[in-house]
Amino acid sequence: MTGKLDRETLSTLVLSRTGAPNPDLLAGPAFGEDAAAIRVGDETLIASTDPISLAAERIGQLAVAVASNDVAASGGRPEFLLSTVLLPDADPDRLDTITAQLDAESERLGLTVAGGHTEVVAGLDRPLCSLTCVGLADRYVSTGGARPGDRVLLTKGAGIEATGVLATDFRDRLDLSATDLDRAVTAFDDLSVMPEAAVLAPVATGMHDPTEGGVLGGLVEMALTADVTVAVDRDAVHVRPETRAACDAVDVDPLRVLGSGALLATVDADDAEGMLETLDDEGIDAVEIGRVERGEPAVAIDYERHTEPIRDGMYALWD
Structure with a gap:
């Protein structure tokens, strides 16, 4: 079934397995939270990654918006993107369309594509575009900060x-x-x-x-x-x-x-x-x-x- 994992599976098999602890991780993997907050010196770095695989015609434009929105919604100022594009075949026209969309939307929003990875993967029936976005924040804002009376x-x-x-x-x-x-x-x-x-x-x-x-x-x-x-x-x-x-x-x-x-x-x-x-x-x-x-x-x-x-x-x- 298409969609997110249930909370129990996510908690047991994903959120509980986060490698070595690091005191500079201010906010890490958690249900409902779409971005991490990391202490970098006196500043806070917001980072998020998100894939797009179903919407085909505007996949590049969507990928930029979705990744940068997660950083912005956490209080960050989106600045850099890392782009992973996985293709079902080596059709140059398809790749041209996707990268043109990535470029145009990033430029429109003032974002810089700083790197990434592109390849053809056997078994895919449509492109998959996954972007990581990072930016600094004056104040981290979580998904789960609501208080009674708000x-x-x-x-x-x-x-x-x-x-x-x-x-x-x-x-x-x-x-x-x-x-x-x-x-x-x-x-x-x-x-x-x-x-x-x-x-x-x-x-x-x-x-x-x-x-x-x-x-x-x-x-x-x-x-x-x-x-x-x-x-x-x-x-x-x-x-x-x-x-x-x-x-x-x-x-x-x-x-x-x-x-x-x-x-x-x-x-x-x-x-x-x-x-x-x-x-x-x-x-x-x-x-x-x-x-x-x-x-x-x-x-x-x-x-x-x-x-x-x-x-x-x-x-x-x-x-």
Whole structure:
């Protein structure tokens, strides 16, 4: 089955096996945490790695956004990338497309590709692109920092990444006008959360960029890692019209699909209004969608309580 490992398997076979201890590792492997924090002299280095294998048409552009978002959502300033590209064959046109996307998106975001590895691997049926991103941070922000009383903010909207993927890899399944399809494709240009993360990092108690499992999946990871209940108002969660149309066309919930492009942040109640105003001043759409409460680790939404990681609705389209 496509998707993340269950928490027990991950904890037993991955998170418990981390090699030699090092006092300079400030934040290491943990459920729901997408980046490491490492002390380097008087500074903190944020590092993260992430693969892209399913979304084919914009795999290079997606890979840059996903890797750099993890660093930004942890309070870092993404700067360098290491790129691993594994190919099913030696088709030069395919490689040209992927590396051109990596180059263009890195330049657009001000990132430098500092190295990596590229080769053909037997047994692959599609390319796999895995990027490592690093950058320095003034303040590390974890996924699991939410505190009871905090407010939950969401930037830009749910399902932005899914919108672009549906409009390219699954275009033939969407009964949408050419205008709506073109608008959906532009979602790829809105995947970076670096601007909003820079605004929120100084005051956020927790931040997370929802990817697999969408906004709902990201909220569940925040709740479980912080050991709190996150109460969410679904009606407050912004969904763009093109996202709604694309998701309706393939019968998936926009809150449960690939969510890069949005940033979830918990902030003290006294900071919420000011942060929304600052984001608006920067031209970044953001809304308050809920609050953090004491209680069983869960996300409360639609009269349901979610206590386990969310399986992404998009995966059924590839399975």
